Amino acid sequence: MLEPTPLDERKQQILKAVVSDYTVTGIPVGSQVLAAKYFIALSSATIRNELADLVGTGYLQQPHTSAGRIPTDRGYRYFVDFLMEPEAATPGVRRTVRQEFETAPRSVDGILEKAAMVLAQVTENVSLVTAPEISEQRIKHIDLVSLEPQSVLIILVLEGNLIKQQVVHLDRATSQDDLSRMAAMLNRKVKGQTAEELAARLAELGPDRDEQRRIIERVVESITTHQAQRQTVVLHDGVRNLLRHPEFVEVSRLEELLELLEQGAQLASILQQVAFEKDVEIVIGRENTSSGLRECSLVLTTYKMADRVRGTIGVIGPTRMHYGQVVARVRLVSQATSEVLAHFGN
Amino acid sequence: MLEPTPLDERKQQILKAVVSDYTVTGIPVGSQVLAAKYFIALSSATIRNELADLVGTGYLQQPHTSAGRIPTDRGYRYFVDFLMEPEAATPGVRRTVRQEFETAPRSVDGILEKAAMVLAQVTENVSLVTAPEISEQRIKHIDLVSLEPQSVLIILVLEGNLIKQQVVHLDRATSQDDLSRMAAMLNRKVKGQTAEELAARLAELGPDRDEQRRIIERVVESITTHQAQRQTVVLHDGVRNLLRHPEFVEVSRLEELLELLEQGAQLASILQQVAFEKDVEIVIGRENTSSGLRECSLVLTTYKMADRVRGTIGVIGPTRMHYGQVVARVRLVSQATSEVLAHFGN
DNA sequence: GATTAGCACTCCCCCATGGAGACTGCCAAT
DNA sequence: ATTGGCAGTCTCCATGGGGGAGTGCTAATC
Numbered sequence: 001m002l003e004p005t006p007l008d009e010r011k012q013q014i015l016k017a018v019v020s021d022y023t024v025t026g027i028p029v030g031s032q033v034l035a036a037k038y039f040i041a042l043s044s045a046t047i048r049n050e051l052a053d054l055v056g057t058g059y060l061q062q063p064h065t066s067a068g069r070i071p072t073d074r075g076y077r078y079f080v081d082f083l084m085e086p087e088a089a090t091p092g093v094r095r096t097v098r099q100e101f102e103t104a105p106r107s108v109d110g111i112l113e114k115a116a117m118v119l120a121q122v123t124e125n126v127s128l129v130t131a132p133e134i135s136e137q138r139i140k141h142i143d144l145v146s147l148e149p150q151s152v153l154i155i156l157v158l159e160g161n162l163i164k165q166q167v168v169h170l171d172r173a174t175s176q177d178d179l180s181r182m183a184a185m186l187n188r189k190v191k192g193q194t195a196e197e198l199a200a201r202l203a204e205l206g207p208d209r210d211e212q213r214r215i216i217e218r219v220v221e222s223i224t225t226h227q228a229q230r231q232t233v234v235l236h237d238g239v240r241n242l243l244r245h246p247e248f249v250e251v252s253r254l255e256e257l258l259e260l261l262e263q264g265a266q267l268a269s270i271l272q273q274v275a276f277e278k279d280v281e282i283v284i285g286r287e288n289t290s291s292g293l294r295e296c297s298l299v300l301t302t303y304k305m306a307d308r309v310r311g312t313i314g315v316i317g318p319t320r321m322h323y324g325q326v327v328a329r330v331r332l333v334s335q336a337t338s339e340v341l342a343h344f345g346n
Numbered sequence: 347m348l349e350p351t352p353l354d355e356r357k358q359q360i361l362k363a364v365v366s367d368y369t370v371t372g373i374p375v376g377s378q379v380l381a382a383k384y385f386i387a388l389s390s391a392t393i394r395n396e397l398a399d400l401v402g403t404g405y406l407q408q409p410h411t412s413a414g415r416i417p418t419d420r421g422y423r424y425f426v427d428f429l430m431e432p433e434a435a436t437p438g439v440r441r442t443v444r445q446e447f448e449t450a451p452r453s454v455d456g457i458l459e460k461a462a463m464v465l466a467q468v469t470e471n472v473s474l475v476t477a478p479e480i481s482e483q484r485i486k487h488i489d490l491v492s493l494e495p496q497s498v499l500i501i502l503v504l505e506g507n508l509i510k511q512q513v514v515h516l517d518r519a520t521s522q523d524d525l526s527r528m529a530a531m532l533n534r535k536v537k538g539q540t541a542e543e544l545a546a547r548l549a550e551l552g553p554d555r556d557e558q559r560r561i562i563e564r565v566v567e568s569i570t571t572h573q574a575q576r577q578t579v580v581l582h583d584g585v586r587n588l589l590r591h592p593e594f595v596e597v598s599r600l601e602e603l604l605e606l607l608e609q610g611a612q613l614a615s616i617l618q619q620v621a622f623e624k625d626v627e628i629v630i631g632r633e634n635t636s637s638g639l640r641e642c643s644l645v646l647t648t649y650k651m652a653d654r655v656r657g658t659i660g661v662i663g664p665t666r667m668h669y670g671q672v673v674a675r676v677r678l679v680s681q682a683t684s685e686v687l688a689h690f691g692n
Numbered sequence: 693g694a695t696t697a698g699c700a701c702t703c704c705c706c707c708a709t710g711g712a713g714a715c716t717g718c719c720a721a722t
Numbered sequence: 723a724t725t726g727g728c729a730g731t732c733t734c735c736a737t738g739g740g741g742g743a744g745t746g747c748t749a750a751t752c
Contacts, residue, residue, distance in 0.1 A: 031716080048717075064732055066733070068715070106513045141489075145486065155489065155501060161493070163511055165507060167452045180530065184526065239604055251595060255590075394746075395694095397745090411701090411702050411745070411746095412703045412742090412743060413703080414744070414745095
């Protein structure tokens, strides 16, 4: 990392102009273009001197000797931290988002899928949405269904109408009637607790040979192990959007990214590393630990359910993206998602 | 469509050699290569004459004047119908498939996801798997969970531990206790029936104002509407595999295909049009009604659950694919899937 | 009549060449 | 500090020719 170089006002304006122009056109920006479009009061020669300085301090780079300048990762970073002007989502986009969510199904899974779809559509990038952590969710309802004499299907309804299922085997045969009685009892006891709370209470009680107790243990276990598996689930949508970006005409880059997306596990760990110091976090190019994302940026925020942060939502796209617009739209979709999810709160 | 031209033995062998060589190398096949690798007894001039005939009858084509020959869709069709030799999956592939299914979750959804994953992996193409039709599935268990006084979550457990949920609104407030009683009653009555049977029985009874009856109607409705939505669900995996095929270096083709895959609905209707006259159906290039699949082939078969066909499984890839191998592997994965699903039968 | 050798021809692919254009860096003048 | 001017550098693109692969045709051969 280079030491932070303070930029004077004019250099900032030039950096800003380069990023703005480049993110729109995709063409390296030359001194003449800058003079004509953004700095009529200055000559191109003056701008050339400034550009040379900005290259020297690592904010800009030249693809080759006689080309214009493009931002470095550092340049993008400075831009999003200090220069980017807040943009508001256009009414058209707002309408699209609103309409899409009106037709969303009434379950957390369905809403998150919809969110991924809408976000991909309005940002023209790949969207990412992490599923909420299950073990923190309150249990609404438990049901036990007999499959075979010694085999039981546990159904958990969590807040948000999230349904989790798990098959467990019992030590001895148990009838559906017995299971139904147990389920009724469990429902009175566990309602409104989280799996974590339940696990803690179980630990207090110590070992017990009661069959009912066994089942509760299995229930808790099923939630926590399910969690471990499900943690890695990251919804995504809009891969087709990437193909429109010229940076992906090279199929090799696309391949790395696709592998990352189809694997899921690695992606989940990347998203978990992001610390949300601001409401919208931006990770640019090589700031990513993963090599497949060297030339990509992430724009991420969180969504809430019942006033608690439950997951991450955002997009992944080429470093050369219209950050202001993408930030506005990610924020918009996140808010809309949180609103729709609010009902599923308690 | 050209009139069927009978091919003599030697023309068949040459066509077979062209398809075999081209599917492996991806390079148009010339008369010299054929003479050297497949027909040592013949001169290249003789083969040239035969090749010219095969072009005339529409089985082969030339990309340009001085290039070798490549198969037309018609050539591929003749190959898969009459010339293709049955191939067996290699032990290595069998082992992979077996191992993957051993770690599959115990639910239909999970198994089908796993099947899609494995199939994509072993065929190095994009896999497609349709979810089973819900309305034909027997109902194992019904549960009613009160969300708000007038809002109920209906949970259906179908055979195969398939869980379907739907939120419905009631005309008047109903307590969880009442709902539980209704659920118990419903369970006794509907158990083992399919949604279709239930709908038929409901129709016989005629209108009724009973609240319980209302709920049953909603349940049936939820299954059938769910069906209409879910019908369109086609799992897929392995898009990254496509990038390795040279026919997709042109991103535009990839884009059409991706759009098809991400939409789902259109894909589902394509799969439904396929009539399974043989155990494995192959659809080649322009035989596809969809324009996005003009240069793709489908290799499809069905999978079973409790000895009944429940869905389609197969791959989509470039017309230039190793059909013999792909057919063998699709068949293998289909069988493995059916075996794992067999338990969920009754 | 089928097969084959020989040959002229066609067309793609690759690469080298060179001019146009874009932009820079530097220098001297303001 | 800013600017005009200018030589220099590099990409991009169009052009053109050589090499190579493969063909179709014809005449000779089995």
